[in-house]
Amino acid sequence: MAVKLKQFLALGVVVLTTAALAWAGSEDQPKAKGAPQPVITKAIKGEQCVEPTEFMRRNHMDVLDGHRDKTVIEGIRTKKYSLKECINCHASEKTGSVAAVKDDFCISCHSYASVKIDCFECHSTKPKGSIAMHPLNAETAHLKHKLAANTRTSVSPEEMAGVAQ
């Protein structure tokens, strides 16, 4: 009985392998792609990150975590491992931000890995006073409501009356 079962299993394995190979080998079948790969754009500023790329990919969260406590509690504001400096170099040329759209530096990998970033609930995603052509860079972003109010102004009845006269 056991021998028969073994034979059956072996046959099953052979059949499956052949089928898989045939499928993989066929040209007209589309290749399995999986999730879209993250887009990693080279930093605008600077030649080399504060640590090798491989180290930063795995450990950026730990170094940021250590640095944040030193900064907030002790007031040590060294540039190395500072989130602000990450943003200064890695903000996208298009959006001026590290996390405004899907392809921006931080979001790109984090959405691929499905890891939520909390940093930008509080921290600005934009460098200070940078990329001045953006009407809403980090220097003016808090005035957003004013810009919105300006765009919404409609012509008042008085003005309309004036025009009619």
Next chain:
Amino acid sequence: MSEMKQDSENAAVSPERRRFISAATATAAGLTIAPGVMLYEVAHGRPEEQAASSAVRWGMMVDATKCATGCDDCVTACSTENGWTPVAESKHPKQAPQWIRKLVLQDPLTQMETNLPMLCQHCAEPPCVDVCPTGASFKRADGLVLVNRHTCIGCRYCMMACPYKARSLVHESLNDTQKPDVPRGIGTVESCTFCVQKIDRGDGTTACVEACTASGHNALVFGDMNDPESEISKKLRELPTKQVRADLNLNLGVRYHGI
């Protein structure tokens, strides 16, 4: 009695001699690198890798006699520097943050009005720190009372504990409108930081004080209260000042003259 005697002795010192004394003290405190070039160990020039030191205590003196009616330059400057929306422009005025606000006090008997800005008093014994369940509300070595938003859970005990109504909660998402130097966000408590970003940069002053000076009112003086030679220490020695709710014995970092 002995203090009075000392005062009269000081008064007898001629201006020239006083200048000489201060120059001599400066030489003693500073390290001469080259003729005419001095390296001072003062609060303002703290290198970025050096932690805030308890040798310094930042403080502010408000001269309510100079604080002008109808002027809110300090409030505007604070809002611009720190990126919070002023009450008048807020969609929810009752929830709007007020890191600093102008108060007008009126004596009911004489109708005399006093103007003054109210802000976090940066207590030496802060009640907000006492009540914080996570340790997020803390006092930095140089006397600044701050909120570590990384550990703040938004419970608002500190807002209840503060006798000065100085703190507020961010109720809604700020949608990336924060300043790069001033992180603040939904679900966390915030208050005046004495412009900690400016202090750490070495400016040695705050946005509200700069605005008050620029407007010519000079009602605000900021500086190191531990340094006897600082402008604020001199002012505090000269003028009678009060702490608001001095009965609470909190040893405030903000002192008022003329209230």
